[in-house]
Amino acid sequence: DVKVTQSSRYLVKRTGEKVFLECVQDMDHENMFWYRQDPGLGLRLIYFSYDVKMKEKGDIPEGYSVSREKKERFSLILESASTNQTSMYLCASRSGGNTIYFGEGSWLTVV
Amino acid sequence: QKEVEQNSGPLSVPEGAIASLNCTYSDRGSQSFFWYRQYSGKSPELIMFIYSNGDKEDGRFTAQLNKASQYVSLLIRDSQPSDSATYLCAVNGAGANSKLTFGKGITLSVRP
Numbered sequence: 603d604v605k606v607t608q609s610s611r612y613l614v615k616r617t618g619e620k621v622f623l624e625c626v627q628d629m630d631h632e633n634m635f636w637y638r639q640d641p642g643l644g645l646r647l648i649y650f651s652y653d654v655k656m657k658e659k660g661d662i663p664e665g666y667s668v669s670r671e672k673k674e675r676f677s678l679i680l681e682s683a684s685t686n687q688t689s690m691y692l693c694a695s696r697s698g699g700n701t702i703y704f705g706e707g708s709w710l711t712v713v
Numbered sequence: 714q715k716e717v718e719q720n721s722g723p724l725s726v727p728e729g730a731i732a733s734l735n736c737t738y739s740d741r742g743s744q745s746f747f748w749y750r751q752y753s754g755k756s757p758e759l760i761m762f763i764y765s766n767g768d769k770e771d772g773r774f775t776a777q778l779n780k781a782s783q784y785v786s787l788l789i790r791d792s793q794p795s796d797s798a799t800y801l802c803a804v805n806g807a808g809a810n811s812k813l814t815f816g817k818g819i820t821l822s823v824r825p
Contacts, residue, residue: 633810644817645757645801652810660812692756701747702803702813704756 605629606705608693614711621680623708625693633696634676636660636668638689639707645692651676683712715740717804719816727824732789736802736816739783744811746778746785747803751818757801761787792823 606627615621627634636648637660647660649668657668665687669677676695680687688711696702716739726732734748745764749757763769763776763785775788785804789796802816 635813637815642817645815647812647814650812696813700745701759701762703759707756 606693606695606703608691608705608708610708611706612709614713615683617684617712619683619712621683621710621712623678623680623691623693623710625676625678625695625705626674627676627695627703628674629695629697629703630673631695631697632673633702634670635694635696635702636666636676636678637692637694638662639692640689648678648691680710683710685712688712715743715804715806715814717802717814717816719800719802719819722819723822724819725822725824726792728792728794730792730823732792732796732821732823734787734789734800734802734819734821735784736786736804737784738802738804738814740804740806740814741780741783742807743780743783743804744807745805746776747805747813748774748776748785748787749801749803749815751799751801753798760800789821792821794823794825797821797823 637645651670667679691708693705694702720735747762748760751757761776773790777786799818801818
């Protein structure tokens with residue numbers, strides 16, 4: 603079974619803090635993704651990485667950056683957290699153009 | 714902007730009925746299509762994928778794809794209360810590094 607692990611499940615951060623969300627997959631997948639999910643807005647792609655050190659902006663990259671130094675790890679960084687970044691963040695991975703698999707999600711509250 | 718639209722919900726069906734979930738997409742070059750189920754507070758889990766026109770059956774679930782009309786649907790036969798969840802349609806473009814675009818989802822409620 604594919605395993606995508608998001609180490610931080612529930613976080614509460616203050617406005618202006620730098621936030622790191624970590625994601626690790628164990629299937630040697632080339633592609634990794636970060637989405638956020640909000641009620642009424644569905645899943646929106648923040649960033650996408652198709653290989654180590656390669657990244658591509660998704661639909662809503664503003665206020666976020668990413669890092670992929672190793673194939674199995676994809677980090678999402680909020681440089682200066684704001685209240686409108688309160689959301690559930692989902693990491694996913696995929697091999698080629700096939701099925702993507704999600705982690706369990708990270709619930710972030712910015713106060 | 715590639716779009717994936719799901720019919721407005723929520724959808725409520727009695728136990729044992731057939732639930733029909735529909736999805737349309739705008740990109741004619743789309744190659745693969747997925748249905749995910751998401752329970753409240755949980756992450757999406759894959760139910761089915763389909764690549765070719767026609768029907769694909771897996772247990773109580775049938776995915777239907779019509780590329781000419783640009784729609785994909787999911788039928789759930791003999792619906793159970795445990796099927797109550799949000800169902801997400803997702804569409805993949807061509808190529809190994811294509812992005813997956815999700816619809817906003819439809820919430821299904823199965824009444825005992």
